Amino acid sequence: MQSSKNIDEVVSHFKCDADVSSYKPYGSGHINDTFFLKNVSFGGSDYLLQRINHRIFTNVERLTENMRRVTEHLKSKMKEYGNGDPLKEVMTLIPTDSGQFFYKDSVGDYWRMFYFLSDTKSYDVVETEKQAYEGGKAFGKFQAMLSDIPAGEMFEVIPDFHNIQKRLQHLDEAVANNAGGRVASVGAELEIVAKYASSMQYFQQPEQVATLPKRVIHNDTKFNNVLLNSNDEAQCVIDLETVMDGYVAYDFGDAIRTIVNTTTEDEVDLSKIQLNLSLFNAYVQGYLKEASRFLTDAEVNSLMKGALLLPYMQAVRFLTDHINGDKYFKIKFEGHNLQRAKAQFQLVKILDANAAAMQETILKEMNSLQHSAY
Structure with a gap:
């Protein structure tokens, strides 16, 4: 927990009317620390204050410029097409007294602030087809509105973030170093890694590199990164x-990873991990309703490859962190990262068994949308 003195220092540098005494932890993120603060002005928007994990996000200035550019682009698109409310449907960064959108405090921590979007909610586990459909619409619309930003113009916040070859290399290094002394206890998990390693390198194959366009994407589309309104509509x-x-399939895959799983991403009872295919169908319908207008055939054909890759990659990342001694992800207990890895590997197995049928669902929905457009 932050001291009130530290929070007071930070807040004083943002152009806001925040009540410092009201701050409290908010959300369940693995990486950053987020706090909720009330607005002292009656009827004014409340705030979210976030301490950025600069050990992971090492170039806060360039990262912030990415966020500023993306949020301004999204708001501009909404205004241009009359398609949404920019103040309610896009995060708004609050500037500091120096005009920047982040602040470095006296102990070297970096902070940013947003307006809090009231009367919204998020879900760690999807409960209804409507929620899945709305999540699909939200991420599909997000990608569609950013699809005219040329590739190569955004700062690469985390190099090779979804490059599975690099993730496997990091795992090999972790095994070799064995910093946490845990390698001997994860033999079964390492066997699963090896079993799927070759097939998971689809996006590094020369043919795919040549045909799949790079686009500006979210890169962290777990379902709780969509805020829904009181009617469970995406906001x-x-x-x-x-x-x-x-690749758009990365966003599709991470969303599916957190939507179709019938339990949490760190479920200890692996028998509870099953696929909710009705939620998958609903997400696909919502996603393609928005994304079909810009997707190429090659991208549509790659979507299930992303759905297989992302839980596998997440499992590799959790396993790597476990072996390294839990240096990256926040954990709630010793062995938490290993438990997460086991759950994600189980999800990979079930997705693999159903991948052909799920891809057929995608193609049928895409075909239906294309015919209805004529």
């Missing part, structure tokens, strides 16, 4: 710090 996509170039 805003949040957590924009990893927005940079990538």
Whole structure:
């Protein structure tokens, strides 16, 4: 918990009317620390204050410029087409007294502030087809509105973020170093890694590199990064710090990873991990309703590859962090990262068994949308 003196120092440098005494932790993110603050002005918007993990996001200035550019682009698109409310449907960064959109405090921590979007909610576990459909619409619309930003113009916040070859290399290094003394206890998990390693390198194959366009994508589309309104309708996509170039299938895959799983991403009872295919179908319908207008055939054909890759990659990342001694992700107990890895590997197995049928669902929905357009 931050001291009130530290929070007071930070808040004083943002152009806001925040009540410092009201601050309290907010959300369940793995990386950054987020706090909610009330507005002292009656009827004014409340705030979210976020301490940026600069050990992971090492270039806060360039990261912030990405976020500023993306949020301004989204708001401009909404105004241009009359398609939404920019103040409610896009995160708004609050400037500091120096005009920047981040502040470095006296102990070297970096902070940013947003307006809090009231009367919204997020879900760690999807409960209804409507929620899945709305999540699909939200991420599809997000990608569509950013699809005219040329590749190569965004700062690469985390190099090779979704490059599975690099993730496997990091795992190999972790195993070799064995910093946490845990390698001997994860033999079964390392066997699963090896079993799927070759097939998971689809996006590094020369043919795919040549045909799949790089686009500006979210790169962290777990379902709780969509805010829904009181009617469970999508309102805003949040957590924009990893927005940079990538393949659309990465976003599709991470969303599916957190939507179709019938339990949490760290479920200890692996028998509870099953696929909710009705939620998958609903997400696909919502996503393609928005994204079909810009997707190429090659991208549509790659979507299920992303759905297989992302839980596998997340499992590799959790396993790597476990072996390294839990240096990256926040954990709630010793062995938490290993438990997460086991759950994600189980999800990979089930997705692999159903991948052909799920891809057929995607193609049928895409075909239906294309025919209805004529």
